[in-house]
Amino acid sequence: MKIMNEYTYNHMKKNKRHTISILVAITIASALLCSLCIFIHSIWETKVSTTIENTGYWQGELFDSISGDKLKYVTENPKVKTTMIKGQWVTAKLSNTKLPYLSMRDANTNFWLDMGLKNNLTKGRLPKKSGEIVVSKLFFADNPSYNIGDKLTLPIGNRMLGSELINHQSTKQSGEKFLATETKIYTIVGELDISDSSAYPGYIAMGYLDPLQIKPKDELTVYMRFVKPRTIYETLPQIAKATGLTKNEYGEYAVKYNTPLLTLYGMSDKSVANTQIITMIAMAITIILLVMGSFILIIYNAFSLSANSRIKELSILKSLGATPRQIKFSVLYEGLLLWIIQLPIGIMVGYLFSNIVFSKVNKILSVTEDYRNAYVSFSWVVVGFSIIISLITILVSAYIPARKIMKVSAIAGIRQNNTRIKFKKQKSHLIINKIFGIEGELAISQFSANKKALRTAVLSLSMCFILIAGYMSIIAIYNLAKSKNVEIPNHDMNISLKTVDKPSDKMINEVISLPEVRDSVIKRKVRTSTYVTSKQESDVFAKYGGFAKVPSKHNVLSENGKYRIIVTLVGLSDKSFKKYCEKIGADDESYYKNGVTKGVLLDSTNYVSENSKVVQKIPLLNIKQGDKLVINEKIENDMNTNYKFNAEVGHVTEILPSELGMGGYSLAYIVPMKSYQQLVSNFMPERMLESSSMSIDLLVGDKASQRVKKELIRICSSYLGSEDVTIWSLLVEKNNDKLVQKAVSIGVFAVALMFGLIGIINAFSTISNNLRLRKREFAMLRAVGLTPKGLNKMLMIEGLFFALTPIIVSIPIVLFICWFMLRIALITWFEFISIFPAVPILVYAILIIASIFLAYGISSTGVKKSNVIESIKDEIV
Known part of the structure; x- marks a missing residue:
């Protein structure tokens, strides 16, 4: 066994380029697996400490x-x-x-x-x-x-x-x-x-x-x-x-x-x-297995090439008495030795990489409200676990080729040289010949013959491209789904006043009189309920199954053959109610009659049918102007109230006065503020804060948003305490979403960079070795008339095939990812094409192609300068 170990060590020293290539791949694999464990543990630690800080350390x-x-x-x-x-x-x-x-x-x-x-x-x-x-x-x-x-x-x-x-x-x-x-x-x-x-x-x-x-x-x-x-x-x-x-x-x-x-x-x-538990565990296991599987594929090919290059030597050793088990151990020993050499470096790089990513993410997200910095937390358990999974990855990668080599008989191995070519009937590449000439046909034939040697680099670059193109497509689909499914708000700022006392009219006038305010709606709202039967369902809603098919999460309760649904009772200021009536084509004066509760019924809900991806608005009830509803204060069974009132429907619409924050499968009953106050004065005292809270919706535009927010804080703080006022801005929300996406992008691109680094380094090593071994072949081609220009053309075409292969391999996978996400997001391919991030994906594809061309350009220098006669004389083993 000692002799086999020495032989393996000497082989690694002799083939330094290939050894360094595998070592780099193993180091990056260990570093990325270590970083992955660190990410999961550090995020978990941050979530635990944040939860304890916010909720307390109790169970x-x-x-x-x-x-x-x-x-x-x-x-x-x-x-x-x-x-x-x-x-x-x-x-x-x-x-x-x-x-x-x-x-x-x-x-x-x-x-x-x-x-x-x-x-x-x-x-x-x-x-x-x-x-x-x-x-x-x-x-x-x-x-x-x-x-x-x-x-x-x-x-x-x-x-x-x-x-x-x-x-x-x-x-x-x-x-x-x-x-x-x-x-x-x-x-x-x-x-x-x-x-x-x-x-x-x-x-x-x-x-x-x-x-x-x-x-x-x-x-x-x-x-x-x-x-x-x-x-x-x-x-x-x-x-x-x-x-x-x-x-x-x-x-x-x-x-x-x-x-x-x-x-x-x-x-x-x-x-x-x-x-949530199942999802968290499944995600962690899936990510770890995917990363391990990816590196096993990449490193396995590198070990396979190393084992195949010395199959003759190992077979000679087998004929001299080495057992199949010793042959297998030789390949495994190479992997184990390389893993031990890189282990401290891999762990250090893993922690350094994690610190850099967390630092960048914290810097980006630190401007968002209530963000708590996430830090890398050291744990021997994490180190131990990352060591184990990286060792498993390397040993599995080495075991597959080791098992194959072990089964090769001594005689077959001695007869077979690693440079021996199994002659097969050559395929005719008429189209390539027609486009690129004889140089193109030579290039594709040589590329096909060496595709196994190039597999590691192709897989690595494919993973890099899939990560980048897949992530950018997912983000594009997410943003499109969000903009499609969330209605564009009529107002981009909101002031929420949590107070029982009526806010100062002077303060409200100062707010809505700001020159940047283009529109405003002043409202109060409180949840109530009403009972309806299946006979009252609209035709289209009944066609889709009606209230019987509505999930319980939407607060639809079935009681004695009736359905209790939520009705948001909304009170608008006189000015806001008048503008709303003009918007929907109703007469606002008819809603101010004494002794009659009359309001506008908002009868609409978003619905997605099983056979359609389109979100459509449908009416819930078959109700018309002049009909009446009985509205109850009670929305939960344990509420100690029986107050209810008759509500006349003055107009039925699907147009919102402003954002009401309603749940699905519910109604809204909108009345003037005077009627609203009369109704809620009969509510339970415990609901006084909910019913009295006021909301002011404003439309100011993105350019003026920051400036207006400062003014609103100044105005409101001069009349109310900070505990009574909350100011929301659509611009801040959009900016926060962009920052979160940017932070996630850093992690994804960092991982893609590692895969790309493995691919490019392996490509340089493989191309360099491949061209060095083919020096005699190139000399013979030059001897029979291949010009330097033709040689350059041949190498350029071969490089093009190499560079395009990972992109072509990645396209079906990226399309599958897009197809899966489009099904979830209920978006059509036609809609997706209009926002497909073609330009940035094309830029990354060009970078991959450029890196391969650079590798061919540098590696082919020696071939081009070599003497034809001397190269033919040389025997390359």
Whole structure:
């Protein structure tokens, strides 16, 4: 075995060019596989840390509060590892402040350590003992006379509306009073960057909860981590039962799971198929197997050429006593030795490559809102796994040719020389001869004879082209589908005002009077419902199956032969309603009659039939002007309300007044703002914030978007707190999409570059060796009359065949990818052709062709300058 090892080592030294070519391929393969593992692990680590930062480090929660005397059933449960506890709500009365209350909860040590709230601390420190509190920054902004370190002596009690107790978390109620029950002293120790809508009459505050001070009747919220998290879906309902919680109408306990975190750890409710887990695992495995398979194909061909080049030598060794197993090991040893040589380099290059890609991606996406940088995280598990899969890739690549060589008999191997040509009947290439002449026919014959030697380079360059052309086509299809399926918005900016109080008319006038504002719509909306029967379905909708075929995700509920569907009740300002009526051809004055609720019915939904790729708008109901609907406030069974009203249909249309954010298979009932306010005044107090929130849609154009947004922030902040205002811009959304695509492109093009690098290096090595071995052949051709110009033409045509092969091989695969994506995106080939990224794909094709021509040009220099007589005399082995 030692002799075989020495022989293999000497063979590698003797054939340095081919060895370096294989070594480069193995190094890039190892680096890319290592990078792939690093990407998957680092993205997973980033998602886990981001999820914990945003949601907290908990796994399950008792969503309904439990009493203090039941807490022991959680803390003493052997299956529970850690408990994070929030105490009951406390309302404290403030004096001489903008808002009248502090709404407080205490939390135990584990809560402050493990939940995400600690990350919102902007000043001071977290509470460490009873009586210490941290207060929202809004408190200090509204009341600058208060500072961290101040002691507050505050009355504690309840909010009352007459003799009724108001929930601590309710919005402010007209006529409510405060009933004090005791007085407590609090010390402000920090500031939290948290806020709520001004619809709530108190500032948020959090304190420290001493578990020893929990009273039997205190209402507690409990979060948990488990000793064995995989049992959470069985254990948490058992704990809920032990603490006295009861099942709801669906037979379930009011418990909550930290699904985003559990999903990242591969845990899900076994009763429900978790498609996200399956998709994540399947994607990771598929990508790794595809990359491994690609490199096995590429490196296998390189090892196969190496093994075939020494088949005669190995056969002589076999005749001298070497066993087939030793012959096989010789080829495997070559692969193992090359893998060991490149291993540290491959890992270092993998981490360096990952850092560069993450750095570029972070730089691009850092300008987007709420983006959290992703960093490369080192892990010995990742290193070990990448080493194992790269070793498997190399050994499989070497094993296939090793097994073939092992089976060759000694006599057959000695008789066969690697330069021996098996003469077959030569194909006549009449078309090539006619176009390129005899040089073309010589070129294609030689290219066909050497296609096995060129296979590695062809495969590598094909992978490079498929990645680039396929990715660019997918992005083009994605953008077309997005623009096709998403309706072009009539407005490109939106101001959302989350407040119960009516916004200042002066502020609204300042907003809509900005010179850049071309159009505006002022609206309020709230979800309601109505019941319809299958007889009320429109003919076209009934033809497609009607409400019976609508998936449950669209909030269509079947009850006693009727279907409950969502109706978005919309109120428009007088000016906006008048413009809308003009747009749809209705008389706006007829909608202002006292004692009658009359509105415009938006009766339309997007539908894609099974046999069509076209998204079409169809009416849901067979309803006409003058018909009436009964609209209910209740949209969920557990809502404690029976309020409903008769709604007359003044006009039926499919035209939107502005973007309403409606779900599929639902209606909208649009009325003047006066009618809207009268209707929602009868709604439950708990829905006051939803029904009172106002939205202002604006049309300003892309050029003015950034400038207008700054003005809107200035105007709104002078009238309202930041917690009450959200400004959306279509331009920002489009720019963010472009940045994400650019970031993904970096990763795809980086991988394509690696495949291209393997292909080009292998092409240079293969072409150089091939032309060197054919030096005698070229000399003979020159001797019989082939001119230098004819030789150049022959090599150029041969290079052209070589360069076009990976492109021709890639085209069917790219077309299949496009076909598959077009089927998913419901786009026709005719639509796709108009946006096909032909120019950039053509540029990459030209680069591939240029690199091959360059390889032929450099490698053929020696052939052209060689002496004809000396080359014929030389015997090339």
